[in-house]
Amino acid sequence: MEKDIILKVENVSKQYRLGQVGTGTLSHDLNRWWHAVRGKENPYLKIGDTNDRSTKGTSEYVWALQGIDFEVERGEVLGIIGKNGAGKSTLLKILSKVTAPTVGSIKSRGRIASLLEVGTGFHGEMTGRENIFLNGAILGMTKKEINSKLDEIIEFSGCERYIDTPVKRYSSGMTVRLAFAVAAFLEPEILVIDEVLAVGDAEFQKKAIGKMQDISKGEGRTVLFVSHNMAAVKSLCTKGLVLMHGKVAMIGSVESAINYYLTQDSESMNKKVFSSEFDKKEFTIHEISLNGLGKSSDDALDEYQQIEMYTLFTLKDDSKKLHLTFVLNNDSGEPLFTFSHINNEIKLNKGVNKIKCTLPKGFLNIGTYYLSLYIIENSKTTLFVEKDIISFVVQEGERSIGSWMGREPGFIKPKFDWSIESC
Known part of the structure; x- marks a missing residue:
């Protein structure tokens, strides 16, 4: 059966220059221009340290991402996990077209809605209602489409009382509630979420995860989810990708990815x-x-x-x-x-x-x-x-042929006393 690929990332890398804003010195800019005129590769792509925030490094250039390759099928929920500084947010910003990759390409089919940071895409002086229309327009929705979803968005966000109040007076939790409701209900083909749900309370996190499950399973849309909450990743995602120092360390089932992430710094054996x-x-x-x-x-x-x-x-x-x-x-x-x-x-x-x-x-x-x-x-x-x-x-221990192969539910397997009493 042919795969229905909705997002394809090919050899994506992102290089930053440390310590200064901009591309650096005039000599670097002239050197880049001279290489471009002659049809040659940017000379500074050949240098740069691996993205390891814990080491000093020797170069003024660093690769936040390097050689990222993966595909996402329609309806798949991909959990992207890794330590702080591994490149997760940079990858999502590139996927959301907030920034461009230094090299590589991204091919997607359909609209991408992003929740990258608290308040991203919201105008503080505008009311919650006005921001719903603003975000919808950014996502390419018509006013009629937004109007048809408006009541559902407001109800789900739980911010009805403050919907005509400027967003600058919202708490971070209220802002995330409204932003998530907009992104989820305006029906993007790909929903990108970066850790922001951690700001919400337990009740909203439960609602949001339930909505994401509905989006992926019921509506067949795709979700890219970054979180440090492994329980949320495990309950929501169907596939896992582990980033380490800006590179893909492994990609596979969500259980395998979580296990790899949690044990990557462990010493050998027990x-x-x-x-x-x-x-x-x-x-x-x-x-x-x-x-x-x-x-x-x-x-x-x-x-x-x-x-x-x-x-x-x-x-x-x-x-x-x-x-x-x-x-x-x-x-x-x-x-x-x-x-x-x-x-x-x-x-x-x-x-x-x-x-x-x-x-x-x-x-x-x-x-x-x-x-x-x-x-x-x-x-x-x-x-x-x-x-x-x-x-x-x-x-897993050695099991007889024909017995259940795999992990049974639960974490402990206590041996209770069982007996058959006479009737």
Whole structure:
């Protein structure tokens, strides 16, 4: 069956010059012009550092995006994820034609509506009602088309009381509500949304995600969605694209993309040795490791194993009554449960302690998990917190032929006692 491609991005790259506004010096401009006259490539496209905000770099040019290639089918919801500075917003601005790519091309079929930043496309002095017509006109809608949707837009936004008030008096949440309602109800073929929904309250976020699902599934339109909320990405998107330092790190199913994004900086397998920054006045954290029963931390964990977790910890003063509390989070950052050695009335001794915690056989489902560590003094004062201090993956175990292959719903698989009673 032939694919219905609505958006095609080919070798898109975007280069910026650091430190100054404009193209740079007159000599650079003359050099570009001289190369263009002779039909040659811009000489400054051959230089420039990779987009890594954490390093100093050696060039005054940086590639915000480099060699981006992907296709989006009609009705697909593409989640674009990556760290801050990975190039997500730059890509969306290029797709929305706010800025042009340095090299490469974008081919789209139909109107593109964008929600890039709070208040983008709104005029502060105009009322909410006037801005609806302004945005509709920008999207290429006629006045008659906008009028036919006006009541639905106002009702969905929840801003009816303020619809004839200038937008400059709106809160950021109200502005986003109205902007989203306009973009969603004026029926663009491609809807581009960049993180702005995080400004809205929980009730509006739920409404907005429901509307985006209706847009893609019911109406067959395409959505490009950028968010750091992995739960929202997972619930909404059908496909995921991970950006890393301005390049496509991977593209595939939304589950695979999220898993790749969350584990890209993890150390190998299930062990972490800590540096001197975890050497404190009262204690030192040396190491946390996980392994299947009878195996080492270099071996993969699977869903049927009994898992042993070891924490190597030095208590420097036994007058300090410290205990370690762990919070287990899933790959969307949601806490699953909390556990601590104090529940078993185990006390830490002065010196090195090797603390063992055993998870029951087959307790955790397939997936990626993150441990956060809290060190508590006297059961009430938090001395130390480190979120996502270590991550680990539970893989699919060996299954008999003919059994269910794949991940069952849920994150834990407790073994309850079952029996058949006589009637």
